[in-house]
Amino acid sequence: xxxxxxxxxxxxxxxxxxxxARARLARLSAAExxxxxxxxxxxxRVILVRPADVPAYVDHGAADxxxxxxxxxxxxPGSHYELVDLLFGGCKLVLAVPEESPLAGPETxxxxxxxxxxxxxxTASWFEARGQSVEVVRLHGSVELAPLVGLVDGIVDLTAxxxxxxxxxxxxxxxxxxxxxxxxxxxASLKTRTxxxxxxxxxxxxxxxxxxxxxxxxxxxxxxxx
Amino acid sequence: MIPQLGGVPGxxxxxxxxxxxxxxAQESLLAEMRRWGYRHVITPMVESxxxxxxxxxADHRRxxxxxxxxxxxxVALVGERTVPVARLVAGKLRxxxxxxxxCYAGPVLSTDEGRFQQRRESYxxxxxxxxxxxxxxxAEVIALAARCLEATGLRRYQVDVGHAEFFQGIMxxxxxxxxxxxxxxxxLHARDFVALEALLASTSLRSAEHELLLRFPALRGGPxxxxxxxxLVRNRRSDRALKELARVRxxxxxxxxxxxxxxxxxxxxxxxxYTGIIFEGYGPDLGRPVAQGGRYDGLLARFGRPAPxxxxxxxxxxxWEMLTxxxxxxxxxxxxxxxAWTGAGLETALRLGSTLRLFGMRAIVDTEPRGEAEAQAWxxxxxxxxxIHCHSASTTSWTARGRRARRLPxxxxxxxLAGSRx
Numbered sequence: 032x033x034x035x036x037x038x039x040x041x042x043x044x045x046x047x048x049x050x051x052a053r054a055r056l057a058r059l060s061a062a063e064x065x066x067x068x069x070x071x072x073x074x075x076r077v078i079l080v081r082p083a084d085v086p087a088y089v090d091h092g093a094a095d096x097x098x099x100x101x102x103x104x105x106x107x108p109g110s111h112y113e114l115v116d117l118l119f120g121g122c123k124l125v126l127a128v129p130e131e132s133p134l135a136g137p138e139t140x141x142x143x144x145x146x147x148x149x150x151x152x153x154t155a156s157w158f159e160a161r162g163q164s165v166e167v168v169r170l171h172g173s174v175e176l177a178p179l180v181g182l183v184d185g186i187v188d189l190t191a192x193x194x195x196x197x198x199x200x201x202x203x204x205x206x207x208x209x210x211x212x213x214x215x216x217x218x219a220s221l222k223t224r225t226x227x228x229x230x231x232x233x234x235x236x237x238x239x240x241x242x243x244x245x246x247x248x249x250x251x252x253x254x255x256x257x
Numbered sequence: 258m259i260p261q262l263g264g265v266p267g268x269x270x271x272x273x274x275x276x277x278x279x280x281x282a283q284e285s286l287l288a289e290m291r292r293w294g295y296r297h298v299i300t301p302m303v304e305s306x307x308x309x310x311x312x313x314x315a316d317h318r319r320x321x322x323x324x325x326x327x328x329x330x331x332v333a334l335v336g337e338r339t340v341p342v343a344r345l346v347a348g349k350l351r352x353x354x355x356x357x358x359x360c361y362a363g364p365v366l367s368t369d370e371g372r373f374q375q376r377r378e379s380y381x382x383x384x385x386x387x388x389x390x391x392x393x394x395x396a397e398v399i400a401l402a403a404r405c406l407e408a409t410g411l412r413r414y415q416v417d418v419g420h421a422e423f424f425q426g427i428m429x430x431x432x433x434x435x436x437x438x439x440x441x442x443x444x445l446h447a448r449d450f451v452a453l454e455a456l457l458a459s460t461s462l463r464s465a466e467h468e469l470l471l472r473f474p475a476l477r478g479g480p481x482x483x484x485x486x487x488x489l490v491r492n493r494r495s496d497r498a499l500k501e502l503a504r505v506r507x508x509x510x511x512x513x514x515x516x517x518x519x520x521x522x523x524x525x526x527x528x529x530x531y532t533g534i535i536f537e538g539y540g541p542d543l544g545r546p547v548a549q550g551g552r553y554d555g556l557l558a559r560f561g562r563p564a565p566x567x568x569x570x571x572x573x574x575x576x577w578e579m580l581t582x583x584x585x586x587x588x589x590x591x592x593x594x595x596x597a598w599t600g601a602g603l604e605t606a607l608r609l610g611s612t613l614r615l616f617g618m619r620a621i622v623d624t625e626p627r628g629e630a631e632a633q634a635w636x637x638x639x640x641x642x643x644x645i646h647c648h649s650a651s652t653t654s655w656t657a658r659g660r661r662a663r664r665l666p667x668x669x670x671x672x673x674l675a676g677s678r679x
Contacts, residue, residue, distance in 0.1 A: 092544025110545065112448040112474055213451060216474070219544045222417050222521065222537075225477050 034075050034224070034231045037094035038064070039082035039103075042191075043212050046119035047098040050212075051077065054238040056231060075231060086111060086215065095220035095228050101210035102189055105153040112221060115214040115236050118243065121191065124150065124208045127201040128185035129178050134204050137161060141184070147177035148187040157187075157207045175199040267377035275577060278587050279380060282409045282576045283362050286382040289408040290360040293401050295384050298359050300341040306331045311559045312340035312530060320367045334366045338383055339530075339553070339568060346387050347560035355388025355564055362573075376574065383550075385568030387557065392501055395534040395552060395567055396508035402548050402569045403514050406538050409576050410587065413541045415517050417477070418509075419524030420502050421531040421551065423486075426494030431466040433457075441470070445525055450474065465489045473523035480506055482520050498533075505534055530556050534567070540579040547575040593618040594674060595641035597632035602647030609645060609653070609667050616675040645670055 036056075038047040044061050051057045057072040064070055070077045080088055083106075085099035090109040097111070102124055104113065126146070128134045140163055147168040148154045158165035170177060174186045175195060187207060190196055196203065214235055220228050264270060271279060287297060306323060313321075313336070321333040335341060338361050346357060362382040369377070382405075386398050399416060406414045424445075428438060437456055444452040450473070457467050469476070469489050476482060483499050490496055502520055509518045524535055526549070535551030550569020557564040580587055594613050598606035606622050613620040621639055623632075629646070636644040636656075644656040647667065655670045656662040665673075 090544060092542065108447065110448075112450065113452075114450050114474065116451045116454075217544045218448070219539050219546065221474055222477060222519070223415060223539050223541070225475075229475055 032224070032227075033071060033073075034096065034220075034227050035078060035094045036075055036231070037078045037080050037085045037088045037097040037099075039085050039099060040065075040079060041082050043082065043098065043100055043120045044079075046117075046212060050098065050117060050119070050235060050238055051075070053242060054231075054234040056234060074227075083107070089215050089217050092217050092219055095217050095224065096231060097215045098212055099215055101208075101213050102150065102153075104213065104215070105208065105210075106150050107152075110218055111215040112218060113213050113215050114232055115239060117212040117214055117235070117239055120210075120212040122189045122210050123191075123203075123206050124153065124187060124189055124210060125196075125203045126185050126187050126205040126207060127175075127178075127190070127196050128204045130200045130202050132178075132185070132204075134185060136205065137163065144185070145183040146185055146187055147174050147183040149174060150187055153207065154187040175201060269376065269378070275581075278580060279573055279577050281587070282580065283380070283382055283573055285408040285410070286405050286571055286573075287360060287362060289405045290382075290384050290401065293358070293384075293397075293404075295358040295360040295386075295401075298342065298345060298361050299363070300335070300338055300345060300361060302334055302363075303332050304335055304341055304344070306333050308344050309333055309335075309340055312343060312556055313337075320369045322366050322368055336365050336367050337570070338363070338365065338381065339385065339570075340556070342383075342385050342387075342568075343556050343560055343566070346564070346566075347557060347562035351562060356394070357387045358384070359387065360384040380573035381570045382573055383568060383570035385566060387566040387568075388564045389567070390554070390565040392504045392508060392534070394565075395501075396505050396512060398550065398567045398569060399505070399509060399518075399534075399536050400512040400514055402536065402538055402550060402571070403512075403517060405571055406540070406548060406576075409571075410580055410583075411540050411547075411576070412583075414538055414547070415519060416514070416536055416538050416548075417519050417521040417524065418502065418505060418534060418536045419521045420498035421526070421533060421535050423495045423498035423502075423522055424525075426490070426492045426496070426498060427466045427469055429494060430464065430492035431470065432464050433460055445470075445473070448474075448525060465491055473525075476522035477519060479519065482522060486522050501534060526551070536569070538571075540575070542582065543575060543579055545572075545575060547572055547579065591619070592621055592639060592641040594620040594643045594645055595636045595639045596620055596622045596645045596647065597627050597635060598623060598647040599626050599628065601649045602653070605647040605650055605653065605667050606645075609647065609671060612671045613674060616671070618674065643674060 048059050048061060056075045057077055059070060059077060064077060064079050068079045078094055082100060082103055085097040086107050086109045088094040089097040089111045100120055133139060143164045143166060145166045146154055147170050149170060151167045151169045155165060155167050168183055174188050177183045178185055185204060309318060317336060321336050323331055323333045326332050342359055364378050364380050366378050384401060386394055399418060403416050437460060440456055441453060444456060454471060476486060483503050487499050506518060526535055530553040531551040532554045533552030537546040538548035540547045548569055548571045552567040554565040557566055596606045596610050610620045610622040623635060627635055632646050642658055646654045651666055652664060653667050653670055654662045654664050
């Protein structure tokens with residue numbers, strides 16, 4: 032049976048497909064996968080799912096492996112193994128506040144902070160760990176708007192380049208964490224289909240190492256943590 | 258107000274088919290355990306939190322449903338039954354000679370309704386072998402677990418055997434500051450190998466154990482894996498673990514289970530009371546282990562009766578899931594006979610029902626009189642194999658599915674049905 036691998040729609044899709052191609056597992060265009068949602072190749076089956084659904088597919092064993100942003104894993108920890116940092120799709124989860132806001136580091140936070148976010152669990156536990164009481168307002172989109180209309184003091188959101196924040200006259204007050212794409216594996220797949228699954232993991236790991244080595248030779252590339 | 262007909266979130270009703278399959282699976286598990294000399298015990302749904310605190314980690318205690326009883330004592334609904342059985346062995350069974358072989362079945366509860374497991378109540382069947390140290394006892398319990406999975410009707414399964422001490426030995430030997438060790442443990446607990454790699458890379462200290470930790474999820478296979486790991490291990494604790502694993506494997510081959518047993522040195526377990534050989538059973542195409550267990554030599558001492566022990570639980574809900582997804586799911590037990598009647602036939606119908614049940618058949622006797630056509634409709638609604646319509650003390654008409662109706666005296670109908678089953 033083929034090893035099933037779930038790849039996310041959205042920002043991580045091009046990088047994920049590049050990764051599969053470099054590992055010589057599957058050469059697929061986003062358009063082709065988008066049309067079919069499920070594509071079989073000799074050694075792998077590629078499934079296209081929404082980013083937040085990748086852990087569900089993997090934890091339930093519908094996919095043996097998954098490519099998923101660390102930000103999704105923060106929000107929905109599960110029983111999967113997190114195996115490889117794929118080193119693409121880098122972004123930060125930040126606390127951003129209006130430019131004119133007096134809020135900066137923890138010493139400037141009021142006794143209770145109101146924060147809007149698409150990441151309620153991550154946000155609540157990060158502030159709790161720092162002894163800060165926080166009221167989390169869960170929003171589903173256009174989070175940048177919330178502080179501008181006085182709904183909240185700030186937002187916790189992902190940013191890659193910081194452009195959206197700047198356009199909405201927001202600035203970064205704190206960084207909650209840094210996220211990249213990760214390779215996760217179902218716990219049972221690693222055990223019941225060890226050889227096939229490990230072979231795919233090894234090829235993806237090698238693809239990451241090779242591309243890092245190339246970047247290092249080209250100079251200025253980000254070094255692998257390890 | 259409309260009552261909440263769906264029940265409380267996280268709790269499920271078991272409808273007839275599921276309930277039948279579940280109960281049958283539970284019966285076959287307990288029957289297999291009895292064949293190995295394990296005696297059935299029933300421990301209550303409720304335990305004092307003082308007792309559970311002796312056995313469970315803070316994390317597990319947090320997930321218990323807790324409340325105060327009339328005397329003000331805080332009690333909890335059980336989340337597993339190894340600790341209650343330990344209480345039993347140290348308490349009411351303290352004069353019973355060891356080793357004791359005990360088994361149990363029942364629901365356990367957890368307040369967590371995780372995103373991927375929306376169940377707060379699950380059914381477990383377990384067995385504990387208390388008072389027997391050593392690899393022969395370890396192998397017995399693993400073999401029993403394997404035979405239990407077979408007894409439920411699972412045809413393809415495998416058992417992964419590991420050792421809690423292998424990891425502990427590595428953590429003793431690995432050259433890392435205590436704070437980093439703590440984070441290594443928590444990364445492994447979360448199965449986060451990316452964090453683990455970063456932690457190990459951040460220290461300049463190097464040892465063979467680094468390599469082993471990083472390869473944890475891949476340290477799995479046949480006996481050859483023991484040699485591979487043995488070459489890297491330099492500490493006595495891990496070394497002893499490898500020797501025990503080798504011996505347990507040999508014993509499982511003697512139990513006739515060589516083909517289904519693999520060794521897994523990277524086994525990571527959620528319960529921290531395990532002290533020796535640990536194992537997990539996996540079925541086909543299911544993302545989670547269906548059985549798990551291991552040796553916990555420290556637990557009984559906390560209840561004042563030091564004794565080595567090993568045991569396991571089977572997750573009954575997962576057995577059910579696998580059976581119903583199998584190529585040939587278990588058949589719905591069928592009602593053998595629908596017994597209808599008209600005015601004068603009621604007594605005959607009741608007598609016939611008793612007779613059929615005496616022969617072990619499932620028979621439903623109608624609660625109201627029906628004519629021929631209505632009886633047919635009722636029969637189809639009941640879904641029984643046969644319709645017997647009683648008209649008087651001496652005449653009945655018998656229809657088997659797909660056959661014509663035949664007029665026969667009631668005794669003959671009973672004899673024929675009983676004959677067709679035998």
